[in-house]
Amino acid sequence: MITLKEDFMVKALLSSKEIILKQFLSDVLGIPMEEIRSVRIANPYLRKRYRRQKQGILDILLWLNDDSKINIELQIKAQKDWKKRNLFYLAKMYVEDLQSGERYGRLSKCICISILGFNLTDSRICHTIYRLRDMEGNDFSEQWELHTIELCKSPEKGSKVFEWVKLFNAETEGELDMILAGIKSEGIMEAISQMKLLNLKKRIRYEYEMRLKAKRDRWAEDDYIREETKTAIIRNMLAQDMPVTQICQIAECDEAYMEEIRNKNAL
Numbered sequence: 001m002i003t004l005k006e007d008f009m010v011k012a013l014l015s016s017k018e019i020i021l022k023q024f025l026s027d028v029l030g031i032p033m034e035e036i037r038s039v040r041i042a043n044p045y046l047r048k049r050y051r052r053q054k055q056g057i058l059d060i061l062l063w064l065n066d067d068s069k070i071n072i073e074l075q076i077k078a079q080k081d082w083k084k085r086n087l088f089y090l091a092k093m094y095v096e097d098l099q100s101g102e103r104y105g106r107l108s109k110c111i112c113i114s115i116l117g118f119n120l121t122d123s124r125i126c127h128t129i130y131r132l133r134d135m136e137g138n139d140f141s142e143q144w145e146l147h148t149i150e151l152c153k154s155p156e157k158g159s160k161v162f163e164w165v166k167l168f169n170a171e172t173e174g175e176l177d178m179i180l181a182g183i184k185s186e187g188i189m190e191a192i193s194q195m196k197l198l199n200l201k202k203r204i205r206y207e208y209e210m211r212l213k214a215k216r217d218r219w220a221e222d223d224y225i226r227e228e229t230k231t232a233i234i235r236n237m238l239a240q241d242m243p244v245t246q247i248c249q250i251a252e253c254d255e256a257y258m259e260e261i262r263n264k265n266a267l
Helices: 007-014 018-029 082-095 162-169 173-181 186-200 202-239 244-251 255-266
Strands: 039-042 060-064 068-075 109-116 127-133 139-150
Touching (some): 007 018, 007 060, 007 068, 007 202, 018 039, 018 060, 018 109, 018 139, 018 162, 068 082, 139 162, 162 173, 162 186, 173 186, 186 202, 202 244, 202 255, 244 255
Antiparallel strands (some): 039 060
């Protein structure tokens, strides 16, 4: 089964039925469903103000009730400087719609929801909410809000995100059926139904296969580069008449491999 740990699957699911997206936002942000009047998906490309400025591309960009901007992103593998990257996108979202000469009152509240496949902190808490506050916990502003949902951690049973975490971690239809048996949330029930339907669609399956092929090709390229680098290092050491045992230790190879390279050089 294609799981929700594939970003294109998350996009397809959240854009398939409005009730799914509304339920997800309601559960994560703590907003009653009846207060979500409208949700519309916007262009994920954040414009560059200057030619050399870094382009921002969001996973899913939404307008909530036409006055709050929300970015939903999936990041399964840990990245270097992820926190700084996340702040970059939040800041870029915030200034995106303010044209030159316009007043600051036009700036909209911006929220980032990051679904992570790695542990960001040592805390046991699965769903963490960050805001701008002073040392005593008093809000400086509600304009910026960061949500992280760490899929490797178990949320408190009964919490709003509990079923969503189970859904993102589900790898088989049997697991989906187990989730379905114990829930009453109409939005999650619809999400499970749509996940099953999406898994049957040829377009989704084709995109999944292309992603796997791209990964395999990248692995093969990386292996080739590593092999070529190791070979070049061994050739350089052979040219310097370094002892065989020392070469094997540095290059982490056996003598047979080193002799194979020596023989190729001789040819």
